[in-house]
Amino acid sequence: MADESIINSSTAVEEKKYSTLNLGPTHPATHGIFQNVLTVDGEVIIHSEPTIGYIHRAFEKLSERRPFYQITPLTDRMNYCSAPINNIGWHMTVEKLIGAEIPKRVDYLRVIIMELARISDHLICNTVIAVDTGALTGFVYLFQFRELIYEIYEEICGARLTTNIGRIGGFERDFSDKAWAKLEKFLKEYPEALKEFESLVKRNRIFMDRTIGAGGITAERALNYSFSGPNLRAAGVDYDVRVMNPYSSYQDFDFIIPVGLNGDTYDRFMVRQEEMWQSLSIIRQAIDKMPDGPHFSPNVPDFYLPPKEDVYNNMEALIYHFKIVMGETDVPKGEVYHCVEGGNGELGFYLISDGGRTPFRLHFRRPCFIYYQAYPEMIKGANISDAILTMSSMNVIAGELDS
Amino acid sequence: MQSADTKNTEIKLVEKPEGYEGAGFFATSLEKVVGMARKNSIWPLPFATSCCGIEFMATMGAHYDLARFGSERLSFSPRQADLLMVMGTIAKKMGPVLRQVYEQMAEPRWVLSVGACACSGGIFDTYSVLQGIDRIIPVDVYVPGCPPRPEQIINGIMKIQHLVETESLRRRDSPEYKAMLNKYGIE
Amino acid sequence: MDKTVQEKILGIIGEKFESEILSIETPYDFLTIDFKRDHIIDLIKYLYDHPVAKFQYLTTLCGIHYPDSKQIAVMYQLHSLVNNWRLRIKIFLPEENAVTPTLTTVFAAANWMERETYDFFGIQFTGHPDLRRILNVEEMIIFPMRKEYPLEDQTREDKEDFMFGR
Numbered sequence: 001m002a003d004e005s006i007i008n009s010s011t012a013v014e015e016k017k018y019s020t021l022n023l024g025p026t027h028p029a030t031h032g033i034f035q036n037v038l039t040v041d042g043e044v045i046i047h048s049e050p051t052i053g054y055i056h057r058a059f060e061k062l063s064e065r066r067p068f069y070q071i072t073p074l075t076d077r078m079n080y081c082s083a084p085i086n087n088i089g090w091h092m093t094v095e096k097l098i099g100a101e102i103p104k105r106v107d108y109l110r111v112i113i114m115e116l117a118r119i120s121d122h123l124i125c126n127t128v129i130a131v132d133t134g135a136l137t138g139f140v141y142l143f144q145f146r147e148l149i150y151e152i153y154e155e156i157c158g159a160r161l162t163t164n165i166g167r168i169g170g171f172e173r174d175f176s177d178k179a180w181a182k183l184e185k186f187l188k189e190y191p192e193a194l195k196e197f198e199s200l201v202k203r204n205r206i207f208m209d210r211t212i213g214a215g216g217i218t219a220e221r222a223l224n225y226s227f228s229g230p231n232l233r234a235a236g237v238d239y240d241v242r243v244m245n246p247y248s249s250y251q252d253f254d255f256i257i258p259v260g261l262n263g264d265t266y267d268r269f270m271v272r273q274e275e276m277w278q279s280l281s282i283i284r285q286a287i288d289k290m291p292d293g294p295h296f297s298p299n300v301p302d303f304y305l306p307p308k309e310d311v312y313n314n315m316e317a318l319i320y321h322f323k324i325v326m327g328e329t330d331v332p333k334g335e336v337y338h339c340v341e342g343g344n345g346e347l348g349f350y351l352i353s354d355g356g357r358t359p360f361r362l363h364f365r366r367p368c369f370i371y372y373q374a375y376p377e378m379i380k381g382a383n384i385s386d387a388i389l390t391m392s393s394m395n396v397i398a399g400e401l402d403s
Numbered sequence: 404m405q406s407a408d409t410k411n412t413e414i415k416l417v418e419k420p421e422g423y424e425g426a427g428f429f430a431t432s433l434e435k436v437v438g439m440a441r442k443n444s445i446w447p448l449p450f451a452t453s454c455c456g457i458e459f460m461a462t463m464g465a466h467y468d469l470a471r472f473g474s475e476r477l478s479f480s481p482r483q484a485d486l487l488m489v490m491g492t493i494a495k496k497m498g499p500v501l502r503q504v505y506e507q508m509a510e511p512r513w514v515l516s517v518g519a520c521a522c523s524g525g526i527f528d529t530y531s532v533l534q535g536i537d538r539i540i541p542v543d544v545y546v547p548g549c550p551p552r553p554e555q556i557i558n559g560i561m562k563i564q565h566l567v568e569t570e571s572l573r574r575r576d577s578p579e580y581k582a583m584l585n586k587y588g589i590e
Numbered sequence: 591m592d593k594t595v596q597e598k599i600l601g602i603i604g605e606k607f608e609s610e611i612l613s614i615e616t617p618y619d620f621l622t623i624d625f626k627r628d629h630i631i632d633l634i635k636y637l638y639d640h641p642v643a644k645f646q647y648l649t650t651l652c653g654i655h656y657p658d659s660k661q662i663a664v665m666y667q668l669h670s671l672v673n674n675w676r677l678r679i680k681i682f683l684p685e686e687n688a689v690t691p692t693l694t695t696v697f698a699a700a701n702w703m704e705r706e707t708y709d710f711f712g713i714q715f716t717g718h719p720d721l722r723r724i725l726n727v728e729e730m731i732i733f734p735m736r737k738e739y740p741l742e743d744q745t746r747e748d749k750e751d752f753m754f755g756r
Contacts, residue, residue: 021678024481026450026500026504027479028479030444033452037569052725053451053724053725053726054494055497056493056494056725057527058493058529058530058531058734061530061741062529065741074455076525077453077454080453080457081457096505096618097618112703116498124457134738138492140465143460143461143464143465143466146461147466150461160461161457161458161550162549173538181445221698223671224646224697224699225699226647226648226697226699237671239671244671244674245674255522304672316535332616333616334622336617336620337620337667339649348648348650350650350652350665350667362663365650369702369706370650370699373698373699373701375696375730379443398452398453399453399454402494402725495727498725523748528741528742528749529742530743531725531726531727531734531739531743532743534743534748534749544683572638
């Protein structure tokens with residue numbers, strides 16, 4: 001990391017010329033499409049100018065046209081690496097609006113799904129950090145386990161990546177025996193593979209030299225930039241929405257929040273790694289303590305879609321299904337904000353409903369969009385290779401960046 | 404992970420094309436040989452923008468393994484790539500970038516449009532999303548789905564392989580091809 | 591958030607800005623204050639520096655268009671991490687002349703949030719270091735999230751409106 005004064009007080013005879021480098025929207029290392037125009041002095045970055053919006057799909061305008069159930073597929077496509085968290089967060093927002101009471105079993109099932117999604121999100125991020133330092137092995141080994149997680153999602157909702165999981169009020173069906181068996185298989189096999197990946201990189205001299213000190217940020221600057229999630233926890237602030245504003249019975253579970261020291265790439269990697277271990281422990285606790293009960297809330301018939309067997313056999317249920325999906329049921333007026341701990345931090349949904357079929361205004365508080373603005377400050381004075389590592393360790397997902 | 408299945412360890416070689424064989428020579432038409440060579444070594448350029456990009460990562464992974472079709476080397480440089488795989492939503496802001504990448508590719512080049520958003524705009528019928536990449540570049544194979552399963556993406560690649568194998572050597576110089584490019588405004 | 595906490599926060603705000611409060615609501619137990627637009631930055635800075643309140647985290651800021659009353663609101667949501675208090679403040683600006691000072695002097699996070707609000711609604715934030723469009727194309731002249739503008743691109747050729755029920 002070069003000292004600014006050395007650059008500025010150059011005693012060269014001619015005027016120092018900086019070169020401009022375009023880390024363009026299509027770049028193998030940026031994992032998503034956003035552009036950075038860097039002004040570099042050799043390899044050291046003097047200034048950078050980010051441009052985003054290359055995948056702006058107008059979610060907020062689109063959701064003013066769609067009834068509540070039709071907004072769930074939109075939320076999938078924001079942070080698509082951990083789509084169930086977005087879905088369940090949105091359903092919880094609507095449940096808050098209509099004042100639904102959710103049975104305990106639904107809460108615990110939701111916790112299992114959300115923690116699985118968190119594991120799959122952190123899995124991508126950590127293996128990609130390793131890939132950017134040159135260690136491709138971890139990526140190939142651990143992606144097999146993403147296939148296992150996809151199979152678990154398929155047993156429950158039928159889709160792999162953009163899951164559209166759950167209903168307003170619970171789940172569409174209880175977990176089948178096959179789903180439980182696959183979950184047990186995952187919990188048995190994944191820890192060994194994760195430990196193997198850790199042993200490859202955690203105390204690896206090359207990895208540590210590359211990542212320690214790269215892209216650091218202090219806790220005060222991070223708070224001023226409204227960081228949240230693993231990036232903020234790596235800087236030393238233990239703010240986790242699951243603990244501060246517990247939702248979905250998270251207060252029943254026993255887990256620790258890992259916190260870093262310097263806020264650099266190594267800390268972010270280690271925080272995500274430790275969070276994966278904590279998620280495994282939470283899933284194990286949820287399975288052991290799973291209460292009996294219905295898999296949906298029975299007192300929201302206006303919002304809970306009837307089960308598919310009835311829809312296909314019974315005329316009333318078919319009409320009801322149609323009415324609910326088309327938004328012809330009565331929606332209360334109100335203004336509600338609900339946040340969940342997404343893979344990247346506090347994912348918030350601000351919903352204003354005026355009683356009509358569709359929301360009057362829906363605003364997504366997207367953590368990626370908010371913390372990416374600190375990126376130019378984090379890479380000032382660093383080498384280009386450190387800038388690439390910082391970007392991949394911040395887990396910037398293009399779908400969440402441009403709503 | 405599954406235990407190694409020992410039945411599938413035979414290595415399949417590509418069938419040789421029809422031709423006349425003799426002692427020390429093999430006569431066939433140039434098109435067939437070139438088609439066979441090109442078909443089994445397509446170097447893709449993954450233009451992954453959103454969720455379909457993650458399904459592409461799963462396709463490249465060990466489970467679905469795109470590399471066994473010859474696409475081991477992903478080329479991020481357009482000049483060295485054969486197949487432009489557009490995966491994900493293309494917004495209007497990204498359109499000129501996609502067009503520039505397509506124009507920088509060297510002939511012969513093919514385009515595979517993966518996902519509903521790249522084929523036709525998908526569920527995003529909004530002011531900011533390009534309703535299908537065939538508005539700006541010519542497309543060879545469309546793979547619908549949101550996102551398409553890896554098996555579907557591999558099906559799309561196999562269709563591209565069929566196109567590559569059966570393409571005439573003179574196609575890229577023919578007037579019909581030039582007329583099609585002119586329709587898009589590409590020289 | 592329970593009643594005593596809400597009263598405490600209202601007391602802290604009321605010490606200096608009693609006259610600026612337009613209305614107080616608590617939808618779903620979330621303290622929401624409608625405020626006069628003139629001294630909003632002073633209010634937020636006061637809450638930031640206050641030794642007890644310490645609202646030093648900006649959760650989000652967004653715009654809301656009310657076409658019936660021809661107003662565009664700006665909603666600020668603050669969070670005090672130390673006390674775990676959340677607060678929502680709304681100011682209302684007239685549609686034709688939506689101008690308000692910037693919050694970037696207090697929170698660095700407001701930079702891109704205000705750019706997004708400008709991009710969608712056309713609200714001018716005076717004093718912003720770099721107010722230009724962030725998500726949409728630079729050449730766009732309309733502000734798309736306002737209710738009068740349609741969602742779809744009207745020049746698209748392949749989608750017939752009557753087939754999509756519009």
